[in-house]
Amino acid sequence: MSLWIDKYRPTTLENLTFNQGLSRKLKNLTDSDFPHLLIFGPSGAGKKTRILCILKELFGDGAEKIKIDQRSFETQRKKLDINIISSKYHIELTPSDVGTYDKIVFQELLTEIAQTQQIDADAKQRFKVVVINEADEITRDAQAALRRTMEKYMSNLRIILCCNSTSRIIEPIRSRCMLIRVPLPSIDEISTTLQHIASNEEIHLSKSLADKISLQSQRNPRKAILTFEVMASQKKKLNDNVEIPKVDWEQVIDDIVGKIVKTQAAETLSTVRQKIYELQSHCIPPSLILKKIALGLFTNEDIHSKAKFDIINSATHYDHRLRTGRHSIFHIEAFVSSAMSAILSTKY
Numbered sequence: 001m002s003l004w005i006d007k008y009r010p011t012t013l014e015n016l017t018f019n020q021g022l023s024r025k026l027k028n029l030t031d032s033d034f035p036h037l038l039i040f041g042p043s044g045a046g047k048k049t050r051i052l053c054i055l056k057e058l059f060g061d062g063a064e065k066i067k068i069d070q071r072s073f074e075t076q077r078k079k080l081d082i083n084i085i086s087s088k089y090h091i092e093l094t095p096s097d098v099g100t101y102d103k104i105v106f107q108e109l110l111t112e113i114a115q116t117q118q119i120d121a122d123a124k125q126r127f128k129v130v131v132i133n134e135a136d137e138i139t140r141d142a143q144a145a146l147r148r149t150m151e152k153y154m155s156n157l158r159i160i161l162c163c164n165s166t167s168r169i170i171e172p173i174r175s176r177c178m179l180i181r182v183p184l185p186s187i188d189e190i191s192t193t194l195q196h197i198a199s200n201e202e203i204h205l206s207k208s209l210a211d212k213i214s215l216q217s218q219r220n221p222r223k224a225i226l227t228f229e230v231m232a233s234q235k236k237k238l239n240d241n242v243e244i245p246k247v248d249w250e251q252v253i254d255d256i257v258g259k260i261v262k263t264q265a266a267e268t269l270s271t272v273r274q275k276i277y278e279l280q281s282h283c284i285p286p287s288l289i290l291k292k293i294a295l296g297l298f299t300n301e302d303i304h305s306k307a308k309f310d311i312i313n314s315a316t317h318y319d320h321r322l323r324t325g326r327h328s329i330f331h332i333e334a335f336v337s338s339a340m341s342a343i344l345s346t347k348y
């Protein structure tokens with residue numbers, strides 16, 4: 001039994017319910033000389049779903065028959081392992097999994113793929129596709145290596161980069177790719193998808209409740225479908241007044257925000273540290289933790305607007321530190337203590 005986000009994930013460009021204009025443009029691209037793509041947009045907007053549909057359009061059903069391998073790379077200091085998802089026609093990798101050693105992955109793996117011709121004589125396309133996830137986390141050195149591969153092996157290889165923002169992608173790569181933004185769908189679009197799922201699962205879901213779920217999920221389709229599935233598993237009959245549950249990690253963030261607003265003291269900092277460790281052990285990315293705490297404080301009515309200004313200021317400062325430095329816990333804690341100090345300074 002699969003989750004609804006997988007069960008109802010569209011697999012062809014025609015079936016993509018959101019941003020249909022964009023789907024038509026992508027379909028035209030697959031019919032002509034296919035370029036390198038840089039697909040960006042907020043988390044959960046449907047980037048990977050769209051990439052899978054593009055692959056299917058380019059290569060047919062064969063692109064769906066995937067296998068997962070682990071490849072090892074030797075460096076002078078250590079051995080690196082990276083998971084690779086591949087079909088006969090494409091491979092998908094997340095180079096940021098090996099941190100600052102990502103350049104080695106590009107140098108060895110991409111060159112190896114680029115130098116091999118498409119082996120399937122019946123393949124619809126002569127090139128192979130390399131999908132690179134979390135492209136904005138790739139180091140500059142690795143991006144430079146990628147740029148050279150893109151230039152050299154254009155006839156055998158097309159790259160699809162997937163990321164949240166293009167700001168950390170170097171200009172030479174951006175200029176070699178076609179940029180495609182996948183925005184979050186509208187409340188109406190998500191509600192329609194939820195109602196479509198509800199009718200397939202024979203669950204009653206009114207339009208107003210579907211709108212409420214979409215709104216609370218901040219227009220994130222993944223979150224909306226998961227929330228709806230949780231609600232439906234708890235109660236078969238959903239009336240309009242039913243409470244929409246929050247995901248566990250968001251409740252922990254609310255708890256952290258509540259503690260910071262209530263008491264600005266050293267004990268709060270140590271309780272918050274435990275909770276941050278807890279979130280990290282559940283694989284919530286540090287930058288998301290910092291962002292959510294900052295937003296929680298920003299929207300809190302008990303905090304003075306002057307303090308909010310300082311909080312956002314220090315959130316951007318520590319977010320930058322988080323990306324350039326190590327040991328994320330230090331930077332998140334430093335942000336929490338500076339937020340407490342900003343709140344305290346407006347109290348007296």
Ligand SMILES: Nc1ncnc2c1ncn2[C@@H]1O[C@H](COP(=O)(O)OP(=O)(O)OP(=O)(O)O)[C@@H](O)[C@H]1O
Nearest residue numbers: 005009016017018043044045046047048049221222
């Ligand atoms: N066009 C669509 N129609 C219906 N459902 C969709 C559509 N696009 C995405 N979804 C749903 O949203 C879920 C999340 O989409 P996807 O994994 O493609 O997002 P993403 O932008 O790649 O997210 P992330 O950046 O966090 O990896 C999918 O599993 C699917 O169920």
